[in-house]
Amino acid sequence: MTRTTPRSADRSQGLSRRDVLARLGWGGGAISMLGAGPLPDFGELRIEGLPAAQNAAIRLSSNENPYGMCQAARDRLQAEVENANRYPFAWSAPLHGAVARHVGVAESNVALGAGSTEILRMCAVAWSERGVLQAEPTFETLGSYTRKFGNRVVGVPVDAEGRHDLNAMSDRLDEAGVIYICNPSNPASTLLPQSELDAFLDRVPGDKLVIIDEAYHEFVDAPDYHSQVERSVASSNIVVIRTFSKIYGMAGMRVGYVVGPRALVRQLDAHRTEMSIGVISAACATASIEDPDYAADQKRLNLEARSILEAGLERLGRPVWESQTNFVMCDLGRPMMPVNRAMADRGVAVGRLFPALPNGLRISVGTPAQMHRCVDALEAVLA
Template sequence: MQPKPQIGNLPVYQPGKPIEEVKRELGLDQVIKLASNENPYGSSPAVKEAIQAELSQLSLYPDGSAVELTRALARHTGVQDNQIIFGCGSDEIIALITRAFLVPGDENIMADQTFSVYKSNADIEGAVSVEVPLVDGTHDLSAMLSHVNTKTKIVWICNPNNPTGTIVSEKELTAFLDRVPGHVMVVLDEAYYEYVTDSSYPNSIHLLSQYSNLVVLRTFSKIYGIASLRVGYGMGQPEVIRLINQVREPFNTSRIGQAAAVAALDDQDFVHECRTKNTAGIAYLQNEFKRLGLASFPAHGNFILVDVGRPSREVFELLLQQGIIIRAGFAKYPTYIRVTVGSQTQNETFISTLEQVLRLEKAQL
């Protein structure tokens, strides 16, 4: 069988190593996973109650239109019901956007070190990906704008950017949006939106009413702590959301996922508590990196990209042997590792282990 020619060399997405696999491979009893930017505090107790209540309905299909969740999210965000689409994680919304809008030969623009799913989905549709270098780990919106032409269909902006953790401000974003032609969709990926505390961060919901070509992506996988249930969403103008919905598969979010997301939205005290702890965790890790003489990018999500001064995969393997899973292998940052901000205990264990690993590597040089 012959696949599409454009997927012949398409890399398979590599998620963070599972805890169970590391325990089995290395014979470890305790493993800390700081690789996938999951919430170390889990999810709201209300989520668990909602899941329990849905268990008696497992034989029934979910609501294909996610009506209750749509209404809850519309109330929470202030957008209209017809401005929302749900997916199996925001990853699926990305795939649906490329399916709906890209044809072979179209161009889409992204940073040269950002969430890899933009490019992989564009590749599947035969589109050309224009990758623009980051500047100090941040999207260079002026340079991205200079690459916009009549073939450009989509510009992807990951804010905060994964893996660098940097943000573009509302002032920078609106100046960019003011100059982007109307035929170009701007997708603002805000998977880590709820973690950001910087006052310059864009109020993207407000911007939706000003820019008809803007689509905003968010997820329940991060601060809401229900990554395993795969619920993400997109928001935009009704006509744009309708077009994306036309290529969406039916029943793409589960009954349990929808119920859990409604309950998660309802518990904003839990979100606030997680944000506060995350902010403290960032400060602790950054201070420790400074003590160890390691440079890191400003962190606005729940992860930090830090330069360990040697090949990151070597450090990954040494940390893995000690039961610490982090992320490495970023092409533009070969000596950097990305670490999720964990609980205070997890953070302290990571720093202690990292210090031992770096000391061991230095002794071997």
């Protein structure tokens, strides 16, 4: 792993943190009350019936957004409670239109799903018989459904910088009919250089299907980055998957979507569970995607908190791969599971084991206060 210099979040332009918090509903008086002290601890886990130790945990384990949904989505949630007795067609249709407008494609180029997990399962049902070529490690869902369905997964180790090794993947294209690219990557957190990804896609034969998972697209801060949505719609063999779970803070609501050429979108949609997105989830997702500011605000907050985490890890001498996401992958230089358990004992839940990276600790970005608490806990555990 290479050590990353903490990124300088763009704090000099645009909205201040105060503005962003105000938009989150932490208006005037509440912000003044915060003064210079610590921020409120968004994202504390509180589930009735769980043991106290677990309920005290700061959840930095699942790449969730600690601030949750935007205010407009919260308002819709309250209002739509009245419609929980209705089937969701009248709510999912507007969401479909809103997503198509948001990404700038026709509705026939979009299918919805109950989170991108449902979309990945649809891909596995439709196509995994042809075998899946993917990075190792990568996000597990497509590979695990592929294996469950008795089909083959070919894993190609990531390179020393934690990036998909596109040259090595090119050499193995013959071994599978489906290629899964997670960009930015989970769990590595890295982004592929744009020109390399574009050149790789140029090389992939037209009879192979390419699934590009852009779950973390909205967090990317690289100047030359662009989504593959436009290319996918113009292609006959590429689809792009996105989710409302990350930047929009809706992981518990289960909404995702896939964009691509009509024929492929139709194939996938045939495998969707009908009505899998409920009234309230669809309404909240529509409100989120129509909010003109929320994603940019959340990106800014994420950069700010991630810089604190990265600076803390650098101080502890723990290298990270360069993150373009709402989490970092840190090299502990020793097995991560005992550290993971010791962190949990201190009330900080961090990422799971990725077998290809036994020393890699994935830490999700939370609030600035949570980042300080996480670094303090890690310092104590590593001491």
